[in-house]
Each structure stands twice: as structure tokens, then as C-alpha cells.
Amino acid sequence: MFQDILVTGLVNGGVYALLAIGFSLIFGVARIVNIAHTAFYMLASYALYGLLFKAGLPLFAAVVLAVVAVVLLSLVCYKLVIEPVRQHESAVLIATIALALIFQESLLVAFGGSFLGIPAAVDGYASVLGVRVSYQRLIILVVVAAALGATWFLLNRTRLGLAIRAAANDQEIANLMGINVNRVAMITVGISVALAAIAGVVVAPVFVIDPLMWLSPLVTMLAIVVLGGLGSLKGSLIGAFIIGYVEAITVFAVPSGAYLKGAVALSIMVIVLLIRPEGLFGVAFEEER
């Protein structure tokens, strides 16, 4: 059981980390609370399903095309819907909720409400620490690690990353230093949704796909982001693994834990907030006036 917890927590934590880091990026740079973030993750899963079984594309092409299509869609949504109401914070909030609902209902119309599944890309098991881990889960781990590494490299070792970090730190000053903040915000939306889409594509063979699959990771992701500190990428990463392991421990070690896993994870978030209201790695509140 101990090994089960170890592996499940690692895999789930990795997927959560991809989602939470994308959400944190977009919140940090553009101050958008993107409720539709996990809806893009769901869209990527559905896109993969559609491209594989309706269009009959080979696996690799379908994966790449799914991610690219979802990123393009997100940029169009950002231009058409979010940017015109950027000054009104509450309007942005409900615009993202409405977008998520639109995606959910469109998928319901297009694919129906039934649970769909994608067969694993590679069958079989590997033995890690005496636990049988399917190759698909190992692929998830590898892809998650690669995506996180690439994001780290982009943010810390390139000029674009510097611009993104500068815009997240202080929009006005970044603007004054000649950074095109609007374009940086747009690129960040693309990167953040790409991370979500990658997560959606890799988990599609492991999880079931249905039009409501965006809700439960949304709540977990928000809990992680708040737990780690809003806008803090390090916090999101560590928070993701904390929540991933807490869920795994609850499921495997507590009776009727499957029902309680969400409740326990969210209670941990509440407790952390009670002790440190700005989250584990958040900066202390500045009075915004």
C-alpha cells in the first residue's frame, strides 16, 4: 500500500502541477482568474479522442494537433472575449465561467454525455519499487517532467521568460521598460493553455473522458494554487505534490476515502490558509489601492 501511495501521488501530483503552474502563470502576468483553465484540459482530451477515432489520425500527429488546436482556440477566445473586458475584473471572471460552460455544453452536443475512453498508447507494466506501474503512467511522468523542465528553461533562461517574469512582477514598470505587456499576456495565455492541453492529452488514456471532467480538477487546482500562494510557481509545484499525496493517502488508507479525498485536500488548504493567509510561498499582501 505504501508503494501504491508513492506512485499514485507522484503521477497525480505531476498532472496537478502542470495545471496549477499554467493557472499561476496566467494569474501572475495578466491577473486573470481563469476558471476555464481546466476546460481547456478537457478540450485537449476530447480533441485527442476526436482526432484518433473520428479523423483516424496516427497517435503522434493527433497528440500534436490536439495541443496546437486547443492553444489556438484559447488565443482566439482571449482576443475576442477576455481582452475587451480586461479592465472589469468581475466581467473577466464570469466571462471565463461562461467560456467553460460553452465548452462543456458544446462537447455535450458533439460527443454526447457518455463516458469515453482512449486505449493506452503502450500496453504493459513495469515494476517500480515492487509496484506494477502501467507504461502509460510512466509516460505521464516523463511528459510532465519534460514540460515542467521546458517551462523552467523558458522562464529562467530566455529573454521572453525574463519579459514574462518582469510583467508578473510589475506590469507598469515592465511597460515603461519597453516590454509589450499586452503581447506578453497573450503569449502567457498560450503557454499556460499549452501546459493544460499537454496534461489533458497525457491523462486521456488513463482517466475517463466526459463533459464534466473539468470540474473536479478545477477545484483541486484552485486549492493547490491558493495553498502554494497565488502567482508563485514554486508554491504551485510543491502544493501540487502535497495535494497529490494527501489525496492518494486518503484514498488508500482511509475507509470510504474515495468520497473524502476532495474534502481532506480542501481542508488542508483551509488549515494552511488559517496559519499563513498568503499561502506557503505567496508574498505577503500589499495593500492595492
Added chain:
Amino acid sequence: MRALAPLWLWAQLRHEVFVLPSRSLILAACVALLALPLAYSDAYVLRIFTMTAIFAIYAASWDLLAGYTGQVNFGHALFFGVGAYTSALLSLRLGISPWLSVPAGSIAAMASGVLVGIPCLRLRGSYLSLATLAFPLILTGVLFAFPDFSGGELGVSGLKRLVATPVANYYVAVIAMLAACFAMWKIGDSNTGLIFHAIREDEVAARASGINTPRYKLLAFALSAMFAGIAGALFAHFMRGAGPSSLEVALSFQAVIWGIFGGIATIIGPVIAVFVLYPLTELLGGIDIFKDIRLLLFAVIVLLVLLFMPRGLTPWVRDRIELVCPRCKNRNVVTRHACRLCGASLE
């Protein structure tokens, strides 16, 4: 003295209500709501409007907390669900009359509001919104873990209705809605409401002015939760059951959508939003071609309206039919040339 009462009422109406088109419209809408069953007593229509009235209380209660006090709550369904479950369980397990279990439900919701409000005192802005999202889900998890008591995923059913006929149910909901919304509007208009506004605009300045902000924030949580609890309890008795759907994320988001769509910090705005959006989606669901895509249409309509009216429907309409006097800040019909109270030019 008694003979003067109608005269006084008429003077009030003439000088306070009929001078402004927005107030006249609201009065007309209230009268129309109360007269609806006399003209049109189709059970299906009455059912839709009963639900609309119940959700209007719920949406307005969100506005009291999020719009006035600025504590943007993403987990408002918690209060609705606590109200629904408490009154349902009390009346099922203990056989309490619905007329007592509804107030009991609202008191339980009020207690939950205080309970949630205490940790939220330390949180601000987006942290508060995202953290409050968790509370209804924590309660759902706990309810699922004790299925014998709570009915698990199916919830509890078989409740008595408050009253028997559809018309009577309609009147219970509409009168409760009018009373609750009037009360919330009065709270928003009072000294307390002013303090709520101050906390939303600048909490530090409010505290520096000698206002005990934690106490007022808790008060906002308690009041808002109480009204949401009334809505939940009424809903449980009207639907004759309470289930986990009353704690769903979707219901919490629904309050946010109604509130922002109608215009925050107005009380009447969310109520109007519910009265526009809820019957609209139900009607669309009644037409065959729209049956499957009614939620899609709902979201598209909300999105489109928001692109043109980012501050919400009600403030947009009110700005079109009324002007604010530049000198005394009172509102006037758009057709007037001079302010009705101070005589300043409105040009």
C-alpha cells in the same frame, strides 16, 4: 389621522417612486408578479416563477456579501445547501412542520456563515474567492461519507410542501422573495450598508475610521448566509427533497453569474438577472430544437451581454433612462433639464 394615510401613501408614491422610471418599473413588476396567478394560472408557468423567486433570494443574498462587502464568495451554494439539508432532515427525521423547519434551516445557514466567515476574515481578494470554493465541497464529501444520515448521493426526499396548491406555493415564494429582497435592500441602504460599502472600497481606511471591520464582515457573512438559507429551505420544501446538487460548484457559479450579469451592489440587479435568465433558459428548454443546447445558449447570451455591458444589465439600463445630478448626486429622469431636488442644470 387615519383618513390621511392614503394621502400620505400617494404623496410618497408620487414623490419617491413615480419620479424615477427605474423605481416605477420595479413597482410595476412587483404588482405584476403578485397579480400573475389571477390572469394566468397554468401550473407549469407558476412552477417556473416559483423557482425563479427562490433563486432570486439566493442571487440577492450573494450580492449582499460579494457586491456590497466585496467578499466575492465562490462557495455560496454552501449556505443554500445547509439551509436545504437542515430543513429537509429536521422535517423528515423529527417530523417538524415546514413552517418551523424553514426558519431552522436559515438559522443553521447563518451559523455556517459565521463558521466560514471566521477563517475568511484573514483572506482577501482572489484568495478569499478561491478558498470559499472549497467549503461546499468539503461538506459534500462529509455528507457522502455518512450516507445513512444524509441519503448519500441520492439525497433525501419525501418532504411535505409548505402549502398544497401551485398558486399557494407561488405566493409563498413570491412574498418571501419580495420581503427578503426588501429587507436586503434596506440593509444595503442603512448605516450598516454604508459600512459594507466602505469595507469593499478600502478596508484599511474603514478600519482607520474606527470601524470594527472583522465584526462587520462577519455580520455580512451571517446575514447573507441567512437569506441564502431561506432560499435553500424553501427550495427543499418546494422540490420535496434535498440532494448534493444543492452544494454543487455549478450552483455557486450560478450565483456569481446572476450577480455580475445583473450588476453588483444593487440587490435588485441579481433579482432582475434571475427573472430574465431563469425563465428564458426554461422556455428555451421547452422548445424542441433548443432542448439540448439551452445551457450553451445561456452561456452565450451571458457572454454577449457582458461584452456590451461590462458593469451588468441593471446599471447599463439605468444609465440610459436616468441621469445623476452633477451637484447633489441624486437621480433624475433623462428627459429633465434641471435636477428635481436642487435645480442644477443637467445639460
